[in-house]
Every structure is written in C-alpha cells, then in structure tokens.
Amino acid sequence: MIKLYLNKSEYSYEIENIIRLFFPCEKIEQTETVPSIEPFVYTDILTGEEAGCGIDNYFIKCGVAVFGKRMERETICPEKEGELNTARLIYEMLCDICQFTPKWGVLTGVRPAKLLSTLTKEWGSVEKAKDDMINRLLVSPPKTNLCEYCYNAELKAEEKSGANAFSLYVSIPFCPTRCSYCSFVSHSIEKAAKLVEPYVDLLCKEIEETAKITKKLGLTLCTVYFGGGTPTQLSAPQLEKVMTAINNNFDMSNVVEYTIEAGRPDTVTKEKLEIIKRLGANRISINPQTMSNQSLERIGRKHTVEQTVDAYNIAREVGIDFINMDLIAGLPEETVDDYIKSLDEVIKLNPENITVHVLSMKRSSRLVVSGEADYNADSKTVEGMLKYSEETLTSKGYKPYYLYRQSKMLGNHENVGWSKDGYDCLYNIYMMNELHTVISVGAGGVTRLKQPNGTNIERIFNFKFPYEYIDRFDEIIERKRGVTDFYGKYK
Ligand code: SF4
Numbered sequence: 001m002i003k004l005y006l007n008k009s010e011y012s013y014e015i016e017n018i019i020r021l022f023f024p025c026e027k028i029e030q031t032e033t034v035p036s037i038e039p040f041v042y043t044d045i046l047t048g049e050e051a052g053c054g055i056d057n058y059f060i061k062c063g064v065a066v067f068g069k070r071m072e073r074e075t076i077c078p079e080k081e082g083e084l085n086t087a088r089l090i091y092e093m094l095c096d097i098c099q100f101t102p103k104w105g106v107l108t109g110v111r112p113a114k115l116l117s118t119l120t121k122e123w124g125s126v127e128k129a130k131d132d133m134i135n136r137l138l139v140s141p142p143k144t145n146l147c148e149y150c151y152n153a154e155l156k157a158e159e160k161s162g163a164n165a166f167s168l169y170v171s172i173p174f175c176p177t178r179c180s181y182c183s184f185v186s187h188s189i190e191k192a193a194k195l196v197e198p199y200v201d202l203l204c205k206e207i208e209e210t211a212k213i214t215k216k217l218g219l220t221l222c223t224v225y226f227g228g229g230t231p232t233q234l235s236a237p238q239l240e241k242v243m244t245a246i247n248n249n250f251d252m253s254n255v256v257e258y259t260i261e262a263g264r265p266d267t268v269t270k271e272k273l274e275i276i277k278r279l280g281a282n283r284i285s286i287n288p289q290t291m292s293n294q295s296l297e298r299i300g301r302k303h304t305v306e307q308t309v310d311a312y313n314i315a316r317e318v319g320i321d322f323i324n325m326d327l328i329a330g331l332p333e334e335t336v337d338d339y340i341k342s343l344d345e346v347i348k349l350n351p352e353n354i355t356v357h358v359l360s361m362k363r364s365s366r367l368v369v370s371g372e373a374d375y376n377a378d379s380k381t382v383e384g385m386l387k388y389s390e391e392t393l394t395s396k397g398y399k400p401y402y403l404y405r406q407s408k409m410l411g412n413h414e415n416v417g418w419s420k421d422g423y424d425c426l427y428n429i430y431m432m433n434e435l436h437t438v439i440s441v442g443a444g445g446v447t448r449l450k451q452p453n454g455t456n457i458e459r460i461f462n463f464k465f466p467y468e469y470i471d472r473f474d475e476i477i478e479r480k481r482g483v484t485d486f487y488g489k490y491k
Pocket residue numbers: 174175177178179181182183184186228229230263264
C-alpha cells in the first residue's frame with residue numbers, strides 16, 4: 001500500500017493516477033499528515049502569498065519515498081498550472097527511482113488522439129500541438145507520432161460525418177464463456193441462457209422506440225456497430241430478428257459502415273454469416289487474441305486456432321470483404337516469440353484491420369484475482385511485442401488509425417487499430433474521438449450525445465445487466481427521452 005498526503009485535495013484524482021502509472025496494482029491510501037513509513041508520496045503546496053513568490057503563483061514541494069529511496073523536488077509556477085506541475089514533479093521523481101519512464105508522460109486520459117486534435121485547434125498546427133504534448137505533458141515523440149496518424153484518420157472520418165450524423169451501438173452482452181482477462185459486463189451463456197430470448201424481444205422494442213426519436217429529430221444514421229459480449233452468440237434466427245428490426249425502423253440509406261463483432265470463432269456459422277451479409281452488414285470482427293491453442297485454453301476462451309481460421313475462411317466465402325482481427329499482447333506466460341507467431345499467422349490471413357490490444361490488469365478480471373498475471377514481468381515482454389507489431393504491420397501496409405488507453409495496461413501502453421488503406425473503421429474513430437453522437441441500445445449501452453457543431457457531450461446510461469434491462473425496461477425507454485431533450489437545447 002502506498003500512502004499519499006496531499007495538502008491540496010482537489011489534485012487527488014490526478015496524483016493517484018500518476019502513482020498508478022508506476023504501481024498499477026497497489027492500493028493508495030490518503031493520510032491526514034505527511035506519512036513517516038515508506039512507501040509514500042506527499043505534497044507541500046503554498047500560495048505565492050504564503051511563500052512570497054508572487055500573488056498568482058504556487059510554490060510546490062513534493063516528496064517521494066519508495067524502494068528505500070527518498071527524493072524531494074520543488075518548483076514555482078502559475079496557480080492555474082499547479083496541478084500539472086505537481087503531477088510532473090511526482091512523475092519525474094518516480095521515473096528516477098523506479099528506473100522506468102512511462103511513454104505517455106503525465107497524460108492519463110483514455111483518448112490521446114482526441115487531445116492532439118484539441119491542442120491542434122488551440123495551437124493552430126499539429127507540429128506545435130505535438131511539441132506541447134512532448135514538452136508540457138512529457139509524452140514521448142513516438143507516441144505523439146502515433147497520435148498524429150490517428151488524428152489524420154480522424155480528419156478523413158470527419159468529412160464523412162455531419163452535424164446531424166449519429167452512429168448506433170447495439171449491445172449483446174452474452175458470451176460462450178468468460179475470458180480470464182474480461183472485465184466487461186458480459187454473461188457466459190451457461191448462466192444466462194434463459195435471458196437471451198426476452199432480451200432480444202425487448203432489444204427490438206428499444207430499437208423501434210429509438211428509431212422513432214431519431215426520425216423525429218431528423219438525425220442521419222451513419223454507422224452501425226454490434227458489440228458486447230459476442231453478438232454472434234445469438235442464434236441465427238435471433239440475429240436475423242435484431243438486424244431486421246434495425247433495417248425496418250431506421251433509414252439505412254446513409255449507412256456507410258455496419259459492423260457485427262463475431263469475436264468468438266466458436267459462435268460463427270455459415271448460416272449466421274449469410275444473414276449478416278444479406279441484411280446489410282459489411283464489416284465483421286473475428287478475434288483470435290492469440291494463435292496458440294495452449295494460451296486460448298489458459299485464458300478460458302474455449303475455441304481453437306483452427307476454428308478461428310475456419311470462421312475467417314467462411315466469412316470470405318460468403319463475400320465479407322472487410323474483416324478485423326484482434327490480438328492481445330502480454331497474455332500470461334506468452335513470450336515475445338509466441339506473440340510474433342500469432343501476429344504472423346494473422347497477417348498471413350490478410351484481414352483489412354488488425355487491432356493490437358495490450359493486456360489490461362482489471363481488478364474484476366479472473367486473471368488478476370487469481371494472481372496469474374505478473375505486471376512487472378509481463379510489462380517487459382510487451383515492449384518487444386509492440387516493437388515487432390509496429391515494424392511488421394507497417395511493412396505489410398497497415399497504418400494506425402485509432403487508439404485508446406485503459407487503466408492498468410501493461411507497461412502503460414495503448415490499444416491500437418491498424419488498417420489497410422481505405423479500411424479505417426469509422427465507428428471506432430467516431431466513438432473514440434467523440435466526433436458525433438453514438439446512440440446505444442441494449443444492456444450496458446452508453447449513449448453519448450454530442451452537441452451539433454459544438455463540443456458539449458452528455459451521456460445516458462442503460463442498465464448494465466441483462467436481468468435489470470429486462471425487469472426495468474420501461475425506465476430504459478423513459479431515459480431515451482433524454483435524446484430529444486438534449487437536441488432540443490440546440491435548436
Ligand atoms: S469475448 Fe470479450 S466480452 Fe466476452 S468474455 Fe471474452 S473478453 Fe469478455
């Protein structure tokens with residue numbers, strides 16, 4: 001446990017996040033006085049008046065004591081930059097003591113490409129914005145380059161959107177089994193089989209009600225995304241029913257991209273893929289995560305590499321020509337060579353997108369609870385995996401087009417979507433960079449409403465669990481009225 005004394009409590013969220021970059025699995029406990037027993041971090045911040053260093057300034061002193069080493073640093077800065085400078089001092093001391101420099105600097109948010117976009121508008125040039133990220137936020141130059149790739153993809157995606165555009169997210173929160181690293185609200189089918197049929201019926205109803213609202217508001221549906229969970233966990237008739245509900249209720253004439261996640265290859269059949277194709281979806285995601293049967297068993301996915309390849313080949317056979325495949329770098333006991341083998345095999349299949357995730361040590365996942373994963377050891381392995389990914393994917397014609405970060409990712413890295421030319425997934429960009437409204441239906445769905453031609457964002461949450469969704473469905477429909485209220489403010 002790390003003790004933390006802050007004499008400015010409003011900085012606690014930021015400072016705790018900085019400490020977690022170095023100690024992601026440690027508990028942090030705030031104290032009333034400067035702790036005397038290690039490990040600890042403390043601040044001693046004085047106003048300019050108190051410290052005699054100028055009325056609009058802060059005098060910041062911070063201390064760190066970990067691994068038997070102690071350090072103290074101080075600075076004077078304008079009051080409005082107090083939080084950032086406190087974070088920087090603590091970050092720099094922890095880098096020195098831990099001999100580890102997190103590549104995203106003091107940036108702890110999940111959307112760094114969105115930040116680059118905002119800074120570019122502020123600075124008037126992407127180069128100046130990148131410099132700002134490097135010098136002020138201590139982000140490494142390679143990570144700012146990664147942001148720039150994604151920012152360029154954002155500009156192209158933005159051209160295909162408009163003030164009234166929106167995307168539809170459909171949540172299917174069921175999976176065949178629960179993966180050991182999973183922290184989503186997803187229910188293994190053995191436990192939730194009875195809920196699926198009523199869930200599908202109500203989901204179709206929510207789709208119908210949502211379409212009425214968007215029609216009235218004159219919104220234009222631009223992309224559709226089925227995620228979860230595993231949408232192809234639905235039976236063929238159930239999948240057909242939900243997709244038909246969408247086609248019958250929404251105006252599909254402006255939809256440029258329609259994705260169904262077929263994440264678990266053991267749920268993919270030719271019949272389902274034919275339905276997907278016939279009812280208008282043009283992109284699917286088949287997610288091997290690893291091409292090692294041993295690892296698959298270890299992480300509880302209960303499918304084989306052969307099933308992944310079969311699902312991929314059937315998808316091509318039925319004419320699906322836009323396929324994503326996800327991999328995870330840093331799975332327990334996997335070596336860099338194991339990862340290289342997986343990536344090479346996936347590249348050989350030749351999908352249009354490859355998404356490279358880095359394992360995130362979420363507290364609610366089985367992997368963390370059971371202690372199977374080792375953050376420090378696995379973080380070192382991940383470096384080599386990502387280096388190989390970058391070199392190989394680039395040489396094979398893939399470019400990064402979207403990225404996001406999660407807490408507790410090994411080595412404090414990021415997840416990156418790679419695409420071949422002309423195959424960026426628009427939904428991922430719209431959703432991750434908050435470029436337009438995403439309306440979600442189904443359990444666990446979060447609707448993110450974006451002000452037309454503005455930046456204000458409001459959220460509406462659906463109930464997380466399928467049983468709540470079913471039991472309290474009327475409340476879900478009631479909450480959807482918030483969409484009308486939101487757009488009413490900007491008429
Ligand atoms: S397939 Fe995805 S949502 Fe389902 S259990 Fe695995 S990680 Fe969780």
